[in-house]
Amino acid sequence: MRQARRVPDKHSQVDQVTKQVAVIGGGISGVCTAFFLADAGHDVVLIERHQNVAQESSFASSGLVAPAYAGPSAVPGMPRRILSALFQSESPVLLKPGLDRALWRWARRWVAECDLDRYRINRTRLQRLGLYSQGLLHRMREYYQLDYEQAQGVLQLFRTEKDLKLAEPGIALLAENGIPHRQVDTDGARAIEPALASDTALAGALYLPQDEAGNCPLFARRIKHIAADIGVQFHFGRRVERIEQDSRGVALLIDGQRFPVDAVVVAAGADSERLLQPLGVRLPLYPVRQYAAAALIRNFDNAPKAALADEAYKVEIARLGSRIRLSGVAQLTPDSASLKERAMRTLIKAGSDWFPDAAGYAQANFWSGVRLVLPDGVPVLGPTPVRDVYINMAQAESGWTMAVGAGKLVSDMVSGQAPDIDADGLTMARYG
Structure with missing residues:
Protein backbone atom coordinates (compact mmCIF):
# COMPACT_ATOMS: atom_id res chain seq x y z
CA MET A 1 0.00 0.00 0.00
CA ARG A 2 1.28 3.45 -0.82
CA GLN A 3 2.45 5.50 2.14
CA ALA A 4 -0.34 7.47 3.79
CA ARG A 5 -0.22 11.23 3.43
CA ARG A 6 -2.40 13.85 5.03
CA VAL A 7 -5.22 15.20 2.88
CA PRO A 8 -4.54 18.91 2.21
CA ASP A 9 -6.76 21.05 4.44
CA LYS A 10 -7.41 24.77 4.65
CA HIS A 11 -6.99 24.67 8.44
CA SER A 12 -3.53 25.32 9.84
CA GLN A 13 -2.28 23.09 12.65
CA VAL A 14 0.18 25.71 13.94
CA ASP A 15 -2.05 27.07 16.73
CA GLN A 16 -3.94 23.88 17.45
CA VAL A 17 -3.50 22.04 20.75
CA THR A 18 -2.84 18.34 20.28
CA LYS A 19 -5.31 16.25 22.24
CA GLN A 20 -5.54 12.63 23.23
CA VAL A 21 -8.88 11.60 21.75
CA ALA A 22 -10.71 8.28 22.05
CA VAL A 23 -13.24 7.29 19.40
CA ILE A 24 -15.71 4.63 20.54
CA GLY A 25 -17.01 2.58 17.62
CA GLY A 26 -15.41 1.06 14.55
CA GLY A 27 -18.23 1.53 12.06
CA ILE A 28 -17.83 3.75 9.03
CA SER A 29 -18.62 6.84 11.15
CA GLY A 30 -16.04 6.03 13.80
CA VAL A 31 -13.32 5.14 11.30
CA CYS A 32 -13.80 8.38 9.36
CA THR A 33 -13.83 10.41 12.58
CA ALA A 34 -10.61 8.80 13.78
CA PHE A 35 -8.94 9.41 10.41
CA PHE A 36 -9.74 13.12 10.38
CA LEU A 37 -8.75 13.59 14.02
CA ALA A 38 -5.36 12.04 13.32
CA ASP A 39 -5.11 14.04 10.10
CA ALA A 40 -5.61 17.17 12.23
CA GLY A 41 -2.65 16.20 14.41
CA HIS A 42 -4.31 14.58 17.43
CA ASP A 43 -3.26 11.39 19.22
CA VAL A 44 -6.15 9.07 18.48
CA VAL A 45 -7.25 5.67 19.72
CA LEU A 46 -10.28 3.83 18.33
CA ILE A 47 -11.98 1.24 20.52
CA GLU A 48 -14.22 -1.38 18.91
CA ARG A 49 -15.87 -4.36 20.60
CA HIS A 50 -15.67 -6.52 17.44
CA GLN A 51 -12.51 -7.83 15.83
CA ASN A 52 -12.49 -5.49 12.85
CA VAL A 53 -14.13 -2.35 11.52
CA ALA A 54 -17.59 -2.16 9.92
CA GLN A 55 -18.96 -5.32 11.51
CA GLU A 56 -22.51 -4.23 12.40
CA SER A 57 -24.78 -1.67 10.72
CA SER A 58 -21.97 -0.55 8.39
CA PHE A 59 -21.67 -4.14 7.20
CA ALA A 60 -25.38 -4.06 6.29
CA SER A 61 -25.01 -0.76 4.42
CA SER A 62 -27.00 -0.38 1.22
CA GLY A 63 -23.82 0.71 -0.53
CA LEU A 64 -25.32 4.04 -1.61
CA VAL A 65 -23.33 7.27 -1.40
CA ALA A 66 -26.27 9.31 -2.58
CA ALA A 213 -22.65 3.23 -4.87
CA GLY A 214 -19.75 1.29 -3.45
CA ASN A 215 -18.66 -1.29 -0.90
CA CYS A 216 -18.91 0.41 2.50
CA PRO A 217 -17.08 -2.25 4.59
CA LEU A 218 -14.27 -2.37 2.02
CA PHE A 219 -13.93 1.43 2.12
CA ALA A 220 -13.86 1.32 5.94
CA ARG A 221 -11.03 -1.22 5.87
CA ARG A 222 -9.08 0.88 3.39
CA ILE A 223 -9.41 3.96 5.61
CA LYS A 224 -8.48 1.91 8.70
CA HIS A 225 -5.09 1.10 7.15
CA ILE A 226 -4.50 4.71 6.11
CA ALA A 227 -5.53 5.96 9.56
CA ALA A 228 -3.17 3.48 11.22
CA ASP A 229 -0.31 4.77 9.05
CA ILE A 230 -0.87 8.32 10.31
CA GLY A 231 -1.01 7.26 13.94
CA VAL A 232 -4.45 5.96 14.91
CA GLN A 233 -4.22 3.09 17.37
CA PHE A 234 -6.96 0.48 16.94
CA HIS A 235 -8.03 -1.69 19.87
CA PHE A 236 -10.39 -4.46 18.83
CA GLY A 237 -12.32 -6.83 21.05
CA ARG A 238 -12.60 -4.20 23.79
CA ARG A 239 -15.88 -2.88 25.19
CA VAL A 240 -16.16 0.48 26.93
CA GLU A 241 -18.16 -0.09 30.11
CA ARG A 242 -18.83 3.57 30.79
CA ILE A 243 -17.60 7.12 30.34
CA GLU A 244 -16.71 9.12 33.46
CA GLN A 245 -15.89 12.77 33.94
CA ASP A 246 -12.31 13.34 35.02
CA SER A 247 -10.35 16.28 36.41
CA ARG A 248 -8.39 16.58 33.18
CA GLY A 249 -11.26 15.76 30.86
CA VAL A 250 -12.96 12.38 30.68
CA ALA A 251 -12.03 8.79 31.37
CA LEU A 252 -13.10 5.47 29.90
CA LEU A 253 -13.71 2.43 32.04
CA ILE A 254 -12.57 -0.68 30.13
CA ASP A 255 -12.23 -4.10 31.77
CA GLY A 256 -12.29 -2.44 35.19
CA GLN A 257 -9.47 -0.01 34.36
CA ARG A 258 -9.77 3.77 33.93
CA PHE A 259 -8.13 5.42 30.93
CA PRO A 260 -8.13 9.24 31.02
CA VAL A 261 -8.29 11.15 27.74
CA ASP A 262 -8.74 14.77 26.73
CA ALA A 263 -11.88 14.08 24.70
CA VAL A 264 -14.07 11.19 23.59
CA VAL A 265 -16.22 10.81 20.49
CA VAL A 266 -19.11 8.37 20.84
CA ALA A 267 -19.73 6.79 17.44
CA ALA A 268 -20.83 3.41 18.74
CA GLY A 269 -24.00 2.99 16.71
CA ALA A 270 -26.72 1.14 18.60
CA ASP A 271 -24.49 0.99 21.70
CA SER A 272 -24.20 4.79 21.92
CA GLU A 273 -27.32 5.31 24.01
CA ARG A 274 -26.05 2.95 26.72
CA LEU A 275 -22.92 5.07 27.11
CA LEU A 276 -24.60 8.47 26.94
CA GLN A 277 -27.65 8.07 29.18
CA PRO A 278 -25.67 7.74 32.45
CA LEU A 279 -24.09 11.10 31.58
CA GLY A 280 -27.51 12.69 31.23
CA VAL A 281 -27.29 12.94 27.43
CA ARG A 282 -30.74 11.98 26.18
CA LEU A 283 -32.14 12.17 22.67
CA PRO A 284 -35.40 10.87 21.15
CA LEU A 374 -34.13 10.14 15.36
CA PRO A 375 -37.66 11.15 14.31
CA ASP A 376 -36.38 13.81 11.89
CA GLY A 377 -33.90 11.37 10.26
CA VAL A 378 -31.00 13.83 10.60
CA PRO A 379 -27.78 12.80 12.37
CA VAL A 380 -26.59 14.53 15.50
CA LEU A 381 -22.95 15.59 15.58
CA GLY A 382 -20.53 17.45 17.80
CA PRO A 383 -20.44 18.50 21.46
CA THR A 384 -22.81 17.34 24.16
CA PRO A 385 -23.68 19.15 27.40
CA VAL A 386 -20.97 17.03 29.04
CA ARG A 387 -17.56 18.67 28.75
CA ASP A 388 -15.20 16.94 26.31
CA VAL A 389 -17.80 14.38 25.21
CA TYR A 390 -18.75 14.52 21.52
CA ILE A 391 -21.11 12.42 19.43
CA ASN A 392 -21.35 11.20 15.85
CA MET A 393 -24.52 9.17 15.63
CA ALA A 394 -28.04 8.54 14.30
CA GLN A 395 -27.11 8.62 10.62
CA ALA A 396 -29.83 6.04 9.93
CA GLU A 397 -29.98 4.46 6.47
CA SER A 398 -27.89 7.28 4.96
CA GLY A 399 -24.89 6.41 7.10
CA TRP A 400 -22.26 6.05 4.43
CA THR A 401 -23.58 9.00 2.45
CA MET A 402 -22.94 11.19 5.51
CA ALA A 403 -20.00 9.41 7.15
CA VAL A 404 -16.97 11.16 5.65
CA GLY A 405 -18.42 14.65 6.07
CA ALA A 406 -19.73 13.88 9.56
CA GLY A 407 -16.30 12.62 10.60
CA LYS A 408 -14.64 15.81 9.35
CA LEU A 409 -17.22 18.05 11.05
CA VAL A 410 -16.78 16.31 14.39
CA SER A 411 -12.99 16.45 14.04
CA ASP A 412 -13.16 20.19 13.40
CA MET A 413 -15.36 20.70 16.46
CA VAL A 414 -13.02 18.68 18.70
CA SER A 415 -10.12 20.72 17.30
CA GLY A 416 -11.84 24.04 17.95
CA GLN A 417 -11.88 24.80 14.22
CA ALA A 418 -14.76 26.34 12.30
CA PRO A 419 -16.41 23.61 10.17
CA ASP A 420 -16.28 23.92 6.39
CA ILE A 421 -20.09 23.96 6.16
CA ASP A 422 -22.87 25.38 8.29
CA ALA A 423 -23.57 22.90 11.10
CA ASP A 424 -26.97 24.41 11.89
CA GLY A 425 -29.52 21.66 12.44
CA LEU A 426 -26.85 18.95 12.68
CA THR A 427 -25.99 19.28 16.38
CA MET A 428 -27.73 18.77 19.71
CA ALA A 429 -28.63 22.46 19.68
CA ARG A 430 -31.73 21.64 17.64
CA TYR A 431 -33.16 19.94 20.74
CA GLY A 432 -32.90 23.12 22.79
Whole structure:
Protein backbone atom coordinates (compact mmCIF):
# COMPACT_ATOMS: atom_id res chain seq x y z
CA MET A 1 0.00 0.00 0.00
CA ARG A 2 1.28 3.45 -0.82
CA GLN A 3 2.45 5.50 2.14
CA ALA A 4 -0.34 7.47 3.79
CA ARG A 5 -0.22 11.23 3.43
CA ARG A 6 -2.40 13.85 5.03
CA VAL A 7 -5.22 15.20 2.88
CA PRO A 8 -4.54 18.91 2.21
CA ASP A 9 -6.76 21.05 4.44
CA LYS A 10 -7.41 24.77 4.65
CA HIS A 11 -6.99 24.67 8.44
CA SER A 12 -3.53 25.32 9.84
CA GLN A 13 -2.28 23.09 12.65
CA VAL A 14 0.18 25.71 13.94
CA ASP A 15 -2.05 27.07 16.73
CA GLN A 16 -3.94 23.88 17.45
CA VAL A 17 -3.50 22.04 20.75
CA THR A 18 -2.84 18.34 20.28
CA LYS A 19 -5.31 16.25 22.24
CA GLN A 20 -5.54 12.63 23.23
CA VAL A 21 -8.88 11.60 21.75
CA ALA A 22 -10.71 8.28 22.05
CA VAL A 23 -13.24 7.29 19.40
CA ILE A 24 -15.71 4.63 20.54
CA GLY A 25 -17.01 2.58 17.62
CA GLY A 26 -15.41 1.06 14.55
CA GLY A 27 -18.23 1.53 12.06
CA ILE A 28 -17.83 3.75 9.03
CA SER A 29 -18.62 6.84 11.15
CA GLY A 30 -16.04 6.03 13.80
CA VAL A 31 -13.32 5.14 11.30
CA CYS A 32 -13.80 8.38 9.36
CA THR A 33 -13.83 10.41 12.58
CA ALA A 34 -10.61 8.80 13.78
CA PHE A 35 -8.94 9.41 10.41
CA PHE A 36 -9.74 13.12 10.38
CA LEU A 37 -8.75 13.59 14.02
CA ALA A 38 -5.36 12.04 13.32
CA ASP A 39 -5.11 14.04 10.10
CA ALA A 40 -5.61 17.17 12.23
CA GLY A 41 -2.65 16.20 14.41
CA HIS A 42 -4.31 14.58 17.43
CA ASP A 43 -3.26 11.39 19.22
CA VAL A 44 -6.15 9.07 18.48
CA VAL A 45 -7.25 5.67 19.72
CA LEU A 46 -10.28 3.83 18.33
CA ILE A 47 -11.98 1.24 20.52
CA GLU A 48 -14.22 -1.38 18.91
CA ARG A 49 -15.87 -4.36 20.60
CA HIS A 50 -15.67 -6.52 17.44
CA GLN A 51 -12.51 -7.83 15.83
CA ASN A 52 -12.49 -5.49 12.85
CA VAL A 53 -14.13 -2.35 11.52
CA ALA A 54 -17.59 -2.16 9.92
CA GLN A 55 -18.96 -5.32 11.51
CA GLU A 56 -22.51 -4.23 12.40
CA SER A 57 -24.78 -1.67 10.72
CA SER A 58 -21.97 -0.55 8.39
CA PHE A 59 -21.67 -4.14 7.20
CA ALA A 60 -25.38 -4.06 6.29
CA SER A 61 -25.01 -0.76 4.42
CA SER A 62 -27.00 -0.38 1.22
CA GLY A 63 -23.82 0.71 -0.53
CA LEU A 64 -25.32 4.04 -1.61
CA VAL A 65 -23.33 7.27 -1.40
CA ALA A 66 -26.27 9.31 -2.58
CA PRO A 67 -26.79 12.87 -1.28
CA ALA A 68 -29.45 13.62 -3.89
CA TYR A 69 -31.38 10.47 -2.98
CA ALA A 70 -30.86 10.80 0.77
CA GLY A 71 -33.92 11.89 2.66
CA PRO A 72 -35.68 11.32 5.96
CA SER A 73 -38.17 8.49 6.31
CA ALA A 74 -40.66 11.06 7.60
CA VAL A 75 -42.23 12.09 4.28
CA PRO A 76 -45.65 13.69 3.73
CA GLY A 77 -48.11 10.86 3.15
CA MET A 78 -45.80 8.17 4.55
CA PRO A 79 -47.81 7.29 7.72
CA ARG A 80 -50.85 6.28 5.68
CA ARG A 81 -48.69 4.31 3.28
CA ILE A 82 -47.01 2.41 6.10
CA LEU A 83 -50.33 1.52 7.70
CA SER A 84 -51.62 0.14 4.41
CA ALA A 85 -48.51 -2.01 3.97
CA LEU A 86 -48.22 -3.44 7.49
CA PHE A 87 -50.15 -6.62 6.82
CA GLN A 88 -48.81 -7.36 3.36
CA SER A 89 -46.60 -10.41 2.94
CA GLU A 90 -43.81 -8.13 1.67
CA SER A 91 -43.55 -4.76 3.39
CA PRO A 92 -40.98 -1.94 3.73
CA VAL A 93 -41.78 -1.67 7.45
CA LEU A 94 -42.14 -4.48 9.99
CA LEU A 95 -44.27 -3.59 12.98
CA LYS A 96 -46.40 -5.68 15.30
CA PRO A 97 -48.90 -3.50 17.18
CA GLY A 98 -48.24 -3.57 20.90
CA LEU A 99 -47.86 -1.48 24.04
CA ASP A 100 -44.25 -0.34 23.59
CA ARG A 101 -44.63 3.16 25.00
CA ALA A 102 -41.16 4.20 23.86
CA LEU A 103 -42.06 3.29 20.27
CA TRP A 104 -45.34 5.19 20.33
CA ARG A 105 -43.71 8.27 21.86
CA TRP A 106 -41.09 8.15 19.12
CA ALA A 107 -43.76 7.51 16.45
CA ARG A 108 -45.73 10.59 17.49
CA ARG A 109 -42.65 12.75 16.99
CA TRP A 110 -41.93 11.01 13.68
CA VAL A 111 -45.47 11.71 12.40
CA ALA A 112 -44.99 15.40 13.28
CA GLU A 113 -41.84 15.41 11.12
CA CYS A 114 -43.95 14.22 8.15
CA ASP A 115 -45.27 17.78 7.84
CA LEU A 116 -44.19 19.25 4.49
CA ASP A 117 -42.27 22.17 5.99
CA ARG A 118 -40.45 19.91 8.44
CA TYR A 119 -39.67 17.45 5.65
CA ARG A 120 -38.12 20.19 3.52
CA ILE A 121 -35.95 21.38 6.41
CA ASN A 122 -34.78 17.86 7.27
CA ARG A 123 -34.02 16.84 3.70
CA THR A 124 -32.14 20.09 3.05
CA ARG A 125 -29.96 19.39 6.10
CA LEU A 126 -29.24 15.86 4.90
CA GLN A 127 -28.34 17.05 1.41
CA ARG A 128 -26.06 19.79 2.76
CA LEU A 129 -24.10 17.25 4.78
CA GLY A 130 -24.30 14.58 2.07
CA LEU A 131 -22.95 16.79 -0.72
CA TYR A 132 -20.10 17.95 1.52
CA SER A 133 -19.35 14.36 2.48
CA GLN A 134 -19.34 13.17 -1.12
CA GLY A 135 -16.92 15.93 -2.09
CA LEU A 136 -14.51 14.87 0.66
CA LEU A 137 -14.91 11.23 -0.36
CA HIS A 138 -13.88 12.06 -3.91
CA ARG A 139 -10.81 13.95 -2.66
CA MET A 140 -9.78 10.97 -0.54
CA ARG A 141 -10.45 8.53 -3.37
CA GLU A 142 -8.23 10.50 -5.72
CA TYR A 143 -5.55 11.27 -3.15
CA TYR A 144 -5.14 7.70 -1.92
CA GLN A 145 -6.11 5.97 -5.19
CA LEU A 146 -8.89 4.04 -3.48
CA ASP A 147 -10.91 1.29 -5.12
CA TYR A 148 -14.00 0.12 -3.24
CA GLU A 149 -16.12 -1.32 -6.09
CA GLN A 150 -17.68 2.07 -6.82
CA ALA A 151 -20.23 2.67 -9.58
CA GLN A 152 -21.85 5.88 -10.79
CA GLY A 153 -25.54 6.83 -10.88
CA VAL A 154 -28.69 5.97 -8.90
CA LEU A 155 -32.07 5.27 -10.47
CA GLN A 156 -35.23 5.57 -8.33
CA LEU A 157 -37.97 3.28 -9.57
CA PHE A 158 -41.66 4.09 -9.10
CA ARG A 159 -43.97 1.13 -9.59
CA THR A 160 -47.19 3.17 -9.41
CA GLU A 161 -48.46 6.71 -9.77
CA LYS A 162 -48.90 6.76 -5.97
CA ASP A 163 -45.17 6.16 -5.57
CA LEU A 164 -44.48 9.07 -7.93
CA LYS A 165 -46.87 11.32 -6.02
CA LEU A 166 -45.14 10.55 -2.72
CA ALA A 167 -41.80 11.56 -4.27
CA GLU A 168 -42.98 14.95 -5.55
CA PRO A 169 -41.81 17.03 -2.53
CA GLY A 170 -38.33 15.56 -2.81
CA ILE A 171 -38.13 16.11 -6.56
CA ALA A 172 -39.25 19.72 -6.11
CA LEU A 173 -36.49 20.25 -3.55
CA LEU A 174 -33.87 18.86 -5.93
CA ALA A 175 -34.98 21.38 -8.54
CA GLU A 176 -34.94 24.28 -6.06
CA ASN A 177 -31.43 23.43 -4.88
CA GLY A 178 -30.04 22.89 -8.38
CA ILE A 179 -29.12 19.25 -7.74
CA PRO A 180 -28.79 17.31 -11.03
CA HIS A 181 -31.68 14.94 -11.66
CA ARG A 182 -33.79 13.75 -14.56
CA GLN A 183 -37.30 12.31 -14.57
CA VAL A 184 -37.71 9.59 -17.17
CA ASP A 185 -40.52 7.38 -18.42
CA THR A 186 -40.35 3.60 -18.60
CA ASP A 187 -38.39 3.62 -21.87
CA GLY A 188 -35.96 6.17 -20.43
CA ALA A 189 -35.46 4.06 -17.31
CA ARG A 190 -34.68 0.97 -19.36
CA ALA A 191 -32.28 2.96 -21.52
CA ILE A 192 -30.33 3.75 -18.34
CA GLU A 193 -30.64 0.20 -16.96
CA PRO A 194 -31.22 -2.12 -19.95
CA ALA A 195 -31.50 -5.23 -17.76
CA LEU A 196 -34.67 -4.05 -15.98
CA ALA A 197 -37.37 -6.70 -16.28
CA SER A 198 -39.98 -5.69 -18.85
CA ASP A 199 -42.89 -7.42 -17.10
CA THR A 200 -42.58 -5.56 -13.78
CA ALA A 201 -44.91 -2.56 -13.53
CA LEU A 202 -43.06 0.74 -13.82
CA ALA A 203 -44.77 4.14 -13.80
CA GLY A 204 -41.55 6.14 -14.17
CA ALA A 205 -38.16 6.79 -12.65
CA LEU A 206 -35.85 9.50 -11.38
CA TYR A 207 -32.20 9.41 -12.44
CA LEU A 208 -29.60 10.94 -10.12
CA PRO A 209 -26.37 10.99 -12.16
CA GLN A 210 -24.05 12.29 -9.45
CA ASP A 211 -25.09 9.79 -6.80
CA GLU A 212 -23.13 6.56 -6.60
CA ALA A 213 -22.65 3.23 -4.87
CA GLY A 214 -19.75 1.29 -3.45
CA ASN A 215 -18.66 -1.29 -0.90
CA CYS A 216 -18.91 0.41 2.50
CA PRO A 217 -17.08 -2.25 4.59
CA LEU A 218 -14.27 -2.37 2.02
CA PHE A 219 -13.93 1.43 2.12
CA ALA A 220 -13.86 1.32 5.94
CA ARG A 221 -11.03 -1.22 5.87
CA ARG A 222 -9.08 0.88 3.39
CA ILE A 223 -9.41 3.96 5.61
CA LYS A 224 -8.48 1.91 8.70
CA HIS A 225 -5.09 1.10 7.15
CA ILE A 226 -4.50 4.71 6.11
CA ALA A 227 -5.53 5.96 9.56
CA ALA A 228 -3.17 3.48 11.22
CA ASP A 229 -0.31 4.77 9.05
CA ILE A 230 -0.87 8.32 10.31
CA GLY A 231 -1.01 7.26 13.94
CA VAL A 232 -4.45 5.96 14.91
CA GLN A 233 -4.22 3.09 17.37
CA PHE A 234 -6.96 0.48 16.94
CA HIS A 235 -8.03 -1.69 19.87
CA PHE A 236 -10.39 -4.46 18.83
CA GLY A 237 -12.32 -6.83 21.05
CA ARG A 238 -12.60 -4.20 23.79
CA ARG A 239 -15.88 -2.88 25.19
CA VAL A 240 -16.16 0.48 26.93
CA GLU A 241 -18.16 -0.09 30.11
CA ARG A 242 -18.83 3.57 30.79
CA ILE A 243 -17.60 7.12 30.34
CA GLU A 244 -16.71 9.12 33.46
CA GLN A 245 -15.89 12.77 33.94
CA ASP A 246 -12.31 13.34 35.02
CA SER A 247 -10.35 16.28 36.41
CA ARG A 248 -8.39 16.58 33.18
CA GLY A 249 -11.26 15.76 30.86
CA VAL A 250 -12.96 12.38 30.68
CA ALA A 251 -12.03 8.79 31.37
CA LEU A 252 -13.10 5.47 29.90
CA LEU A 253 -13.71 2.43 32.04
CA ILE A 254 -12.57 -0.68 30.13
CA ASP A 255 -12.23 -4.10 31.77
CA GLY A 256 -12.29 -2.44 35.19
CA GLN A 257 -9.47 -0.01 34.36
CA ARG A 258 -9.77 3.77 33.93
CA PHE A 259 -8.13 5.42 30.93
CA PRO A 260 -8.13 9.24 31.02
CA VAL A 261 -8.29 11.15 27.74
CA ASP A 262 -8.74 14.77 26.73
CA ALA A 263 -11.88 14.08 24.70
CA VAL A 264 -14.07 11.19 23.59
CA VAL A 265 -16.22 10.81 20.49
CA VAL A 266 -19.11 8.37 20.84
CA ALA A 267 -19.73 6.79 17.44
CA ALA A 268 -20.83 3.41 18.74
CA GLY A 269 -24.00 2.99 16.71
CA ALA A 270 -26.72 1.14 18.60
CA ASP A 271 -24.49 0.99 21.70
CA SER A 272 -24.20 4.79 21.92
CA GLU A 273 -27.32 5.31 24.01
CA ARG A 274 -26.05 2.95 26.72
CA LEU A 275 -22.92 5.07 27.11
CA LEU A 276 -24.60 8.47 26.94
CA GLN A 277 -27.65 8.07 29.18
CA PRO A 278 -25.67 7.74 32.45
CA LEU A 279 -24.09 11.10 31.58
CA GLY A 280 -27.51 12.69 31.23
CA VAL A 281 -27.29 12.94 27.43
CA ARG A 282 -30.74 11.98 26.18
CA LEU A 283 -32.14 12.17 22.67
CA PRO A 284 -35.40 10.87 21.15
CA LEU A 285 -33.73 7.80 19.69
CA TYR A 286 -35.28 4.49 18.74
CA PRO A 287 -33.52 1.30 17.58
CA VAL A 288 -34.47 0.21 14.07
CA ARG A 289 -33.23 -3.02 12.51
CA GLN A 290 -32.40 -2.97 8.81
CA TYR A 291 -31.78 -6.03 6.65
CA ALA A 292 -29.42 -6.71 3.79
CA ALA A 293 -28.61 -9.54 1.41
CA ALA A 294 -25.84 -10.26 -1.05
CA ALA A 295 -26.37 -12.57 -4.03
CA LEU A 296 -23.67 -13.70 -6.43
CA ILE A 297 -24.24 -12.56 -10.01
CA ARG A 298 -24.63 -15.52 -12.34
CA ASN A 299 -25.57 -13.62 -15.50
CA PHE A 300 -23.73 -10.32 -15.83
CA ASP A 301 -25.69 -9.28 -18.92
CA ASN A 302 -28.88 -9.34 -16.84
CA ALA A 303 -27.43 -7.54 -13.80
CA PRO A 304 -27.74 -3.83 -12.97
CA LYS A 305 -24.96 -1.50 -14.09
CA ALA A 306 -24.99 0.61 -10.94
CA ALA A 307 -27.56 1.29 -8.18
CA LEU A 308 -31.33 1.54 -7.95
CA ALA A 309 -33.99 2.19 -5.33
CA ASP A 310 -37.38 0.48 -5.38
CA GLU A 311 -39.63 3.14 -3.86
CA ALA A 312 -42.59 0.81 -3.30
CA TYR A 313 -40.64 -1.49 -0.98
CA LYS A 314 -37.90 0.97 0.05
CA VAL A 315 -35.21 -1.47 -1.06
CA GLU A 316 -31.88 -0.31 -2.46
CA ILE A 317 -30.24 -2.49 -5.11
CA ALA A 318 -26.56 -2.02 -5.84
CA ARG A 319 -24.07 -3.89 -7.98
CA LEU A 320 -20.87 -4.33 -6.01
CA GLY A 321 -18.29 -6.23 -8.02
CA SER A 322 -19.59 -9.76 -8.60
CA ARG A 323 -22.52 -9.39 -6.18
CA ILE A 324 -25.88 -7.68 -6.02
CA ARG A 325 -26.51 -6.00 -2.67
CA LEU A 326 -30.13 -5.66 -1.51
CA SER A 327 -30.81 -3.49 1.52
CA GLY A 328 -33.88 -2.12 3.27
CA VAL A 329 -36.86 -3.05 5.45
CA ALA A 330 -37.22 -1.18 8.74
CA GLN A 331 -38.11 -3.39 11.70
CA LEU A 332 -39.49 -1.42 14.64
CA THR A 333 -40.42 -4.23 17.02
CA PRO A 334 -38.45 -7.02 18.77
CA ASP A 335 -36.94 -9.76 16.68
CA SER A 336 -38.93 -12.84 15.68
CA ALA A 337 -38.55 -15.59 13.11
CA SER A 338 -41.67 -14.43 11.26
CA LEU A 339 -40.42 -10.84 10.95
CA LYS A 340 -37.05 -12.03 9.68
CA GLU A 341 -38.79 -14.20 7.08
CA ARG A 342 -40.92 -11.24 5.90
CA ALA A 343 -37.83 -9.08 5.62
CA MET A 344 -36.01 -11.65 3.49
CA ARG A 345 -39.07 -12.07 1.26
CA THR A 346 -39.23 -8.32 0.68
CA LEU A 347 -35.56 -8.09 -0.30
CA ILE A 348 -35.79 -11.09 -2.62
CA LYS A 349 -38.96 -9.75 -4.23
CA ALA A 350 -37.30 -6.44 -5.09
CA GLY A 351 -34.28 -8.15 -6.59
CA SER A 352 -36.15 -10.82 -8.52
CA ASP A 353 -38.83 -8.41 -9.77
CA TRP A 354 -36.32 -6.12 -11.44
CA PHE A 355 -33.43 -8.48 -12.27
CA PRO A 356 -34.89 -12.01 -12.16
CA ASP A 357 -32.12 -13.77 -14.07
CA ALA A 358 -29.17 -11.85 -12.68
CA ALA A 359 -28.37 -13.67 -9.44
CA GLY A 360 -29.11 -16.67 -7.28
CA TYR A 361 -31.33 -14.91 -4.76
CA ALA A 362 -32.35 -18.14 -3.05
CA GLN A 363 -28.70 -18.69 -2.08
CA ALA A 364 -28.14 -15.09 -0.93
CA ASN A 365 -26.37 -14.36 2.34
CA PHE A 366 -28.54 -12.36 4.76
CA TRP A 367 -27.62 -10.22 7.74
CA SER A 368 -28.95 -7.26 9.63
CA GLY A 369 -27.86 -4.39 11.84
CA VAL A 370 -29.51 -2.09 14.36
CA ARG A 371 -29.39 1.66 13.97
CA LEU A 372 -30.50 4.38 16.36
CA VAL A 373 -32.85 6.68 14.49
CA LEU A 374 -34.13 10.14 15.36
CA PRO A 375 -37.66 11.15 14.31
CA ASP A 376 -36.38 13.81 11.89
CA GLY A 377 -33.90 11.37 10.26
CA VAL A 378 -31.00 13.83 10.60
CA PRO A 379 -27.78 12.80 12.37
CA VAL A 380 -26.59 14.53 15.50
CA LEU A 381 -22.95 15.59 15.58
CA GLY A 382 -20.53 17.45 17.80
CA PRO A 383 -20.44 18.50 21.46
CA THR A 384 -22.81 17.34 24.16
CA PRO A 385 -23.68 19.15 27.40
CA VAL A 386 -20.97 17.03 29.04
CA ARG A 387 -17.56 18.67 28.75
CA ASP A 388 -15.20 16.94 26.31
CA VAL A 389 -17.80 14.38 25.21
CA TYR A 390 -18.75 14.52 21.52
CA ILE A 391 -21.11 12.42 19.43
CA ASN A 392 -21.35 11.20 15.85
CA MET A 393 -24.52 9.17 15.63
CA ALA A 394 -28.04 8.54 14.30
CA GLN A 395 -27.11 8.62 10.62
CA ALA A 396 -29.83 6.04 9.93
CA GLU A 397 -29.98 4.46 6.47
CA SER A 398 -27.89 7.28 4.96
CA GLY A 399 -24.89 6.41 7.10
CA TRP A 400 -22.26 6.05 4.43
CA THR A 401 -23.58 9.00 2.45
CA MET A 402 -22.94 11.19 5.51
CA ALA A 403 -20.00 9.41 7.15
CA VAL A 404 -16.97 11.16 5.65
CA GLY A 405 -18.42 14.65 6.07
CA ALA A 406 -19.73 13.88 9.56
CA GLY A 407 -16.30 12.62 10.60
CA LYS A 408 -14.64 15.81 9.35
CA LEU A 409 -17.22 18.05 11.05
CA VAL A 410 -16.78 16.31 14.39
CA SER A 411 -12.99 16.45 14.04
CA ASP A 412 -13.16 20.19 13.40
CA MET A 413 -15.36 20.70 16.46
CA VAL A 414 -13.02 18.68 18.70
CA SER A 415 -10.12 20.72 17.30
CA GLY A 416 -11.84 24.04 17.95
CA GLN A 417 -11.88 24.80 14.22
CA ALA A 418 -14.76 26.34 12.30
CA PRO A 419 -16.41 23.61 10.17
CA ASP A 420 -16.28 23.92 6.39
CA ILE A 421 -20.09 23.96 6.16
CA ASP A 422 -22.87 25.38 8.29
CA ALA A 423 -23.57 22.90 11.10
CA ASP A 424 -26.97 24.41 11.89
CA GLY A 425 -29.52 21.66 12.44
CA LEU A 426 -26.85 18.95 12.68
CA THR A 427 -25.99 19.28 16.38
CA MET A 428 -27.73 18.77 19.71
CA ALA A 429 -28.63 22.46 19.68
CA ARG A 430 -31.73 21.64 17.64
CA TYR A 431 -33.16 19.94 20.74
CA GLY A 432 -32.90 23.12 22.79
